[in-house]
Structures are given as C-alpha cells and as structure tokens.
Amino acid sequence: MSRVYNFSAGPAVLPEEVLKEAALEMLDYKGSGMSVMEMSHRSKVYDTIIKEAEQDLRDLMNIPDNYKVLFLQGGASLQFAMIPMNLMKNKKAGYIVTGQWAKKAYQEASLYGEAIKLASSEDQTFSYIPDCSNLAIPEDLDYVYICENNTIYGTKYKTLPNTKGHTLVADVSSCFLSEPVDVTKYGVIYGGVQKNIGPAGVVIVIIRKDLITEDTLPGTPTMMKYQIHADNDSLYNTPPAYGIYICGKVFKWLKNMGGLSAMKERNEEKAKILYDFLDESKMFRGTVVKEDRSLMNVPFVTGNEELDAKFVQEAAAEGFVNLKGHRTVGGMRASIYNAMPKEGVEKLVAFMKKFEEENA
Numbered sequence: 232m233s234r235v236y237n238f239s240a241g242p243a244v245l246p247e248e249v250l251k252e253a254a255l256e257m258l259d260y261k262g263s264g265m266s267v268m269e270m271s272h273r274s275k276v277y278d279t280i281i282k283e284a285e286q287d288l289r290d291l292m293n294i295p296d297n298y299k300v301l302f303l304q305g306g307a308s309l310q311f312a313m314i315p316m317n318l319m320k321n322k323k324a325g326y327i328v329t330g331q332w333a334k335k336a337y338q339e340a341s342l343y344g345e346a347i348k349l350a351s352s353e354d355q356t357f358s359y360i361p362d363c364s365n366l367a368i369p370e371d372l373d374y375v376y377i378c379e380n381n382t383i384y385g386t387k388y389k390t391l392p393n394t395k396g397h398t399l400v401a402d403v404s405s406c407f408l409s410e411p412v413d414v415t416k417y418g419v420i421y422g423g424v425q426k427n428i429g430p431a432g433v434v435i436v437i438i439r440k441d442l443i444t445e446d447t448l449p450g451t452p453t454m455m456k457y458q459i460h461a462d463n464d465s466l467y468n469t470p471p472a473y474g475i476y477i478c479g480k481v482f483k484w485l486k487n488m489g490g491l492s493a494m495k496e497r498n499e500e501k502a503k504i505l506y507d508f509l510d511e512s513k514m515f516r517g518t519v520v521k522e523d524r525s526l527m528n529v530p531f532v533t534g535n536e537e538l539d540a541k542f543v544q545e546a547a548a549e550g551f552v553n554l555k556g557h558r559t560v561g562g563m564r565a566s567i568y569n570a571m572p573k574e575g576v577e578k579l580v581a582f583m584k585k586f587e588e589e590n591a
C-alpha cells in the first residue's frame with residue numbers, strides 16, 4: 232500500500248488515523264456485529280454516534296445553546312436554495328460575490344426574491360476580498376451572505392463584513408474547523424464536509440434557533456425546511472449515517488490534536504512554508520493579494536501554461552497529486568486542509584525548488 236500526498240480541493244485528504252480506525256471497525260462496530268453502514272439510524276448504538284458527533288463539534292467550536300447543529304444532505308449547493316427559502320421573509324437579501332460559489336448562491340437566491348449584490352471582486356478574477364467595512368446595506372435585508380473561504384481562488388475574509396446589524400450567513404465549506412470562530416457573530420454557518428471534515432454527502436448547518444421558523448417561502452419542500460430537521464434532531468429521514476460517523480471521528484481527531492487554536496497554528500505554519508517559497512521563487516507566484524490569502528487553498532502559476540502542465544505531470548509522478556488548478560483560474564492549486572501533514576507541504580516545496588532549478 233502506498234499513500235500519495237493528495238492536494239485535492241475536495242473531496243480531499245482525511246486523517247490517516249481516522250481511516251485506519253474506520254477500517255478496523257468496518258465489519259464489526261464495537262461488538263454490534265455489523266458495520267455502521269448496515270445499522271438502523273434509529274438504533275441505540277447509532278444514536279450514540281450522532282449525539283457524540285454533535286457534542287464534539289459543539290466543544291470544538293464552542294457552539295452556544297441557542298444554536299442548533301443539523302447534519303443534512305444535498306451538498307453545500309442545496310443550501311444555496313434552502314437559505315433563501317427559509318430566511319427570506321422580506322424577500323430581500325444581500326450577497327457579497329467573491330468567487331464562483333458565492334456567485335452561484337447569489338444566482339440561486341434570485342430565484343426566490345431580490346438578491347442584491349453588495350460587493351464583488353469579479354473585476355479582478357476574484358483575487359481579493361472587497362472592503363466590507365462600510366457597505367451600503369438596505370435596512371430591510373433578511374441577511375447578508377458570504378463565502379468565507381473561496382476554494383477556487385484561494386482568498387479568505389480576515390475580518391467579517393460589517394453587516395450593520397443584519398444576520399450574517401456564511402458558507403465555510405473549505406475553512407470549516409481550520410481555526411477558532413466566534414459562532415455568535417453568525418446567524419448561519421454551513422458547509423459541505425468533503426473539503427475539510429469528512430466524506431461527501433454530509434452538510435453541517437449551524438443555525439441560531441430564532442431563525443428556525445415555520446414561516447418559509449410558499450412551496451418549500453418539507454425536506455428543505457430547517458424546522459423539520461431541527462425538530463427531529465437531524466433524524467427526520469435517514470441521515471447520511473456513515474458520513475456522520477466519519478465526521479465524528481474527525482472531530483475526535485481534532486480534539487486530540489489540541490482543538491482549533493492548535494489547528495490554526497499548525498495551518499499557519501504549513502501555509503507559510505508554501506507562501507514564503509512562492510514569494511521568493513523566480514518561477515512560481517501566488518495569484519491573490521497577500522492580505523487575503525487563504526490558509527487552506529493556495530493557487531499559483533508559472534505564467535507559462537506548458538510549464539504549468541509539465542509541473543503538474545511531474546509532481547503527480549512523484550506522488551504529489553491533484554495539483555491542477557481550477558479550470559477557471561488555470562495553473563496550480565495546492566489545497567492544504569487540516570489533514571495534510573506539514574511534511575507533505577515541505578516535500579512539495581522541495582520538489583518545486585528542484586523543478587525550478589531544472590527548468591530555469
């Protein structure tokens with residue numbers, strides 16, 4: 232068996248300890264005589280799995296009691312619709328468009344009401360985060376929406392927008408659990424777990440309880456009402472049971488690693504190794520403004536498409552895989568999520584140095 236260094240943006244690398252533990256429990260989960268994949272989501276043993284997962288997430292993120300944690304399906308993309316269907320009471324919401332995912336959310340919301348583009352960085356291929364300290368925000372907005380870490384472009388908000396008292400809704404898919412957060416600053420924090428937490432198929436929604444109401448847009452499907460899932464503790468129907476079990480293991484792994492402050496330190500250290508090299512290299516350069524650099528997704532280019540392709544190919548042959556950039560940016564992108572070991576980044580940088588020397 233040989234494992235590669237997987238720099239995929241998602242689905243992405245998971246902690247090896249978690250995968251090994253899951254393998255050991257595959258045929259017989261804790262004496263139940265069956266795999267977690269085979270058991271009833273209403274069983275006592277599964278109830279413990281999902282409750283412990285929620286508690287561990289609450290501990291990690293310091294989630295206050297007036298927030299509900301929901302384990303849902305449909306990918307982050309289904310939330311693009313679920314958010315307006317549940318929260319657009321005045322049929323008016325503000326969107327800050329900092330990349331493809333924010334743009335898709337904005338476009339989806341406009342199917343349900345008036346989606347107002349409060350700011351955008353599309354003029355510079357989303358290579359920066361706009362100044363959001365004093366935006367013109369209409370009084371009657373239901374919420375202000377952001378994508379906090381832009382997976383494709385590699386930017387991240389270093390300070391949250393000034394919403395002027397409006398509810399903040401954030402897609403944190405690609406920075407979930409990468410550093411401590413103050414949950415109380417948000418109305419809704421959500422993300423697909425396949426970037427930084429677990430297997431595709433689970434979406435975690437952390438939502439302030441007063442935002443969960445019966446008052447949804449007419450025609451909202453039952454499965455898309457937050458209240459249904461909240462009232463049933465994420466067990467209204469069969470949840471993505473195995474995926475939640477793996478997420479639970481990752482939460483325990485994070486606790487063992489020292490929690491989110493320790494992860495932040497580790498992630499900063501890892502990202503610095505790569506960014507420092509990009510800043511000194513004569514061949515490679517980062518594509519976004521320095522102040523807005525993401526700790527999780529690092530896009531870079533050589534400026535020469537043929538050289539980019541050669542790099543991606545030779546890197547893969549050395550066991551550094553999925554480094555090809557998103558089709559809308561080109562070049563390369565290294566996603567260095569929580570589970571990417573520091574050693575993986577160090578070895579990648581050593582390979583980049585060697586490539587630069589050989590191709591100067």
Ligand SMILES: *Cc1c(COP(=O)(O)O)cnc(C)c1O
Pocket residue numbers: 241305306307308309332378380381382402403404405423426
């Ligand atoms: C990947 C991603 C999405 C889309 O996730 P799906 O689960 O495929 O719908 C949305 N937002 C962000 C920030 C992402 O990184």
